[in-house]
Amino acid sequence: MASFLRILGIETSCDETAASVVARHEDGRGEILSDVVLSQLDEHSAYGGVVPEIAARAHVEALDGLVEEALRRADVSLDEIDAIAATSGPGLIGGLIVGLMTAKAIARASGKPLLAINHLEGHALTARMTDGLSFPYLMLLVSGGHTQLVLVRGVGEYERWGTTIDDALGEAFDKTAKLLGLPYPGGPAVEKAAQSGDPERFSFPRPMVGEARLDFSFSGLKTAVRQAATEIAPLSEQDVADICASFQRAVSRTLRDRIGRGLQRFKQEFAHLDIDRALVVAGGVAANQEIRRTLQALCIEHGFRFIAPPLRLCTDNAAMIAWAGLERLAEEFPADDLNVAPRSRWPLDKDAKTLLGSGKRGAKA
Structure with missing residues (x-):
């Protein structure tokens, strides 16, 4: 697939609420058109760590506005977006539900394909967007x-x-x-x-x-x-x-x-x-x-x-999620069904042996 593509990405796996629009040019080059991140640092600092319930509520309150802002900064309408990508795991389940359900609603309303992205794959592929790195x-x-x-x-x-x-x-x-x-x-x-x-x-x-x-x-x-x-x-x-x-x-x-x-x-x-x-x-x-x-x-x-x-692309962000979606579209991976579920545990390597045991949510590590 060599055509010009644009994806809206959503990231809510932990304590950053983020939305981004990223383009992939015909030559494979990536371009971040917008990248909006809202940190929840102040909400969690008093507790010495991330409180999942507080994080999920903050995502609910902020995400719709961040998606609108990402589209505005990219100067594109939803009609001009080719697909919606959202983090589906691993992460805090409350936050994942907020981001993935929002992405599903947008995909359903706009008729755009949905890509449920592994957060770790976003990190793994970022250098291909920033540095044009080859495998x-x-x-x-x-x-x-x-x-x-x-x-x-x-x-x-x-x-x-x-x-x-x-x-x-x-x-x-x-x-x-x-x-x-x-x-x-x-x-x-x-x-x-x-x-x-x-x-x-x-x-x-x-x-x-x-x-x-x-x-x-x-x-x-x-x-x-x-x-x-x-x-x-x-x-x-x-x-x-x-x-x-x-x-x-x-x-x-x-x-x-x-x-x-x-x-x-x-x-x-x-x-x-x-x-x-x-x-x-x-x-x-x-x-x-x-x-x-x-x-x-x-x-x-x-x-x-x-x-x-x-650094802004090393920490949690939606640009890497959008880019991972673009990489998958370019390789002609199929879109995900709207019934896809969030996963708090989701090893990037499907064949890796479990080191810390597993349960209903999957392998711990």
């Missing part, structure tokens, strides 16, 4: 809900090489910040405190380092932080800074080992192909400068391009 490549997703190393072979073709066996990295940052009395969101707060800290004061563990499997673990590191803080309580401002710096250093060294092994595996698996090797990083934790420096140095060492889309 295959590696993606590291590091956010509050996910820590995964994924081989992206093509649209709809994903192979999970590593995932967290307990906490996601962003969750570990948030819990560390809460333990130390730092504000939410924890990632930026920990990074800021670490700037004036001594990263060598505390010798925190580097979970999974040295293991051949490419999975991650951050629960033990979080426990070590709690023990260190308890032993020297009450904490001074310098104590907090030193703990944050030492925590961040342990995370960076852990990622260096885990991702380094992943890059080596990629080189071995595709040694027979003359390809542009690339590591794509997505998710809010990708904003951490020490982690970026670690990954950039790794890429130089292994001969990879380091690609981090603009």
